[in-house]
Amino acid sequence: MGESARLVDLVQDRIDRELSDRSPILADVGEETAPILASCRQLLSGGKRFRALFCYWGWQAVRGERMAFDPMADPASEAEIGPVVGAAAALELFHAAALVHDDIIDRSDVRRGAPAAHRRFAEEHRRSGWLGDPDRFGESAAILVGDLLQSWSDDVFHAALAELGPGSPPAIAARRDFERMRIEVTAGQYLDVLDENSWATGDDADALERIRRVIVFKSAKYSVQAPLLIGAGLAGARPDQREALEEIGLPLGVAFQLRDDVLGVFGDAAVTGKPAGDDLRDGKHTMLIALTRRALGGGARRAFDELLGDRDLEDRQIQMMRNTVRDTGALARVESLIDENVARARALIERAPLSAAARSELRRLGRSVADRSA
16 A cells, blocks of 8 residues: 555655646647646546556556565666556546547536536636637537647657656566557547447447446556556566456456446445436446346336437436436446456466466455445
8 A cells, every 4th residue: 555655645646747847838839828727637547546546556566566565665766667657647637538538428517526527627717708609618628638648648758758768678668558548548539439329329229338348448557457557567577477457457347347337327426426326317328227227127228228318318317317227226236246256267367377466466456445435
C-alpha cells in the first residue's frame, strides 16, 4: 500500500507540472483560453488512478523479480522511478481525454459529481449570452480539450521514454504497447457506438458476443492489461512475464467493466458522482441489460425496451427497471461473472513469474476493481 500511495502522489505531481508548463503557452494565445486549463485541472485532480497503479505494478512485477528483493521494503529511487511515473501520468492524461470524448458521445451531464466538460462550456456560453447554440459550442470546446489532453499525454510519454533512451528495447516495447492501446480503445469505442445504435435491429443471439468485444477492447485492455504491459515493458520484461501479465490483465479488466455496468444501474449517486440509473436513461446496452432482455418474454421485453434510453425517466421508473434486472437474475449473473474473472486472475497471479510484492498488490488491486462502489 505504501508504494501505491507514493506512486499516486508522484503521478499527481507529474500531471500538475505538465499543466503548469503548458499554462504560459495558452496564456500567450489569449486570456480567453483560461477555461481550457481550468477544465483540464478539474478532470485531472484526484480519481482512482487505477491505470497508473497497474502500470507501476507491471513495472515492479518485473523489476522486483529480476533484482530478487522486495520493492515494498526497498522502494525504487526517484531517478529510477522517473520513467514509470511519466508513463503512468501519460496514461492518466489519455484517460482524461477519453472521458471528455466519452461524455460527449454518451450525452452525459455529470462527471465525478461535477458538470461534464461539454456541459461546463455550454453553461459558460449561456451565461455570457453569446451567439449560436450553447450545446454545440460546449461539445466543440470539449472535443478540443480532449484533443489537447491526448497531445499532452503523448508529450509526457515521449519524455518518459527519453529518460530510458528512446531507442532502447524497453522504450520500444513500451511505445508499441502504448500505441496499440490507443488504437484498440478508439476502435472499441466505435464498436460501442455501433452497438448502441444497432442492437435493436441486430440478432439477439449475437448480442452477448458483441458486448463482450466492446468490454474487451473499449475497457478491459485499456484499463488493466495495457497499463500492466507498458509498465513491464519499461522494466525490460521477458516474454514469459509479458504473457503472464497479458493473461492476468484481461480478466481483471473484464471484471472492472462489469462492475462499471452494475454501478451504472445500481450505483449510489452520492458515491459515483453520476445520477442514479444513468445507464438506463442513456440506453446503454451492457451485459447487464442484454442478460435482462434475454430473460424477459416478448411483452415484458417490449415494455422494458420502451423505457430504456428515455432521458426523462422518473425515479419510480428507474426503480422498476432495477427490480426487473434483479428479478430476471441478470444482476446475480453479472456478479458471478465478476467473481469468476477475479478468481481466474488470482489463480494466474499465484503462478506468475513476477515479484512477490507485485503478486500481492495485484491480488489487492484485483479485488479493488471488482468491489469498488464508484
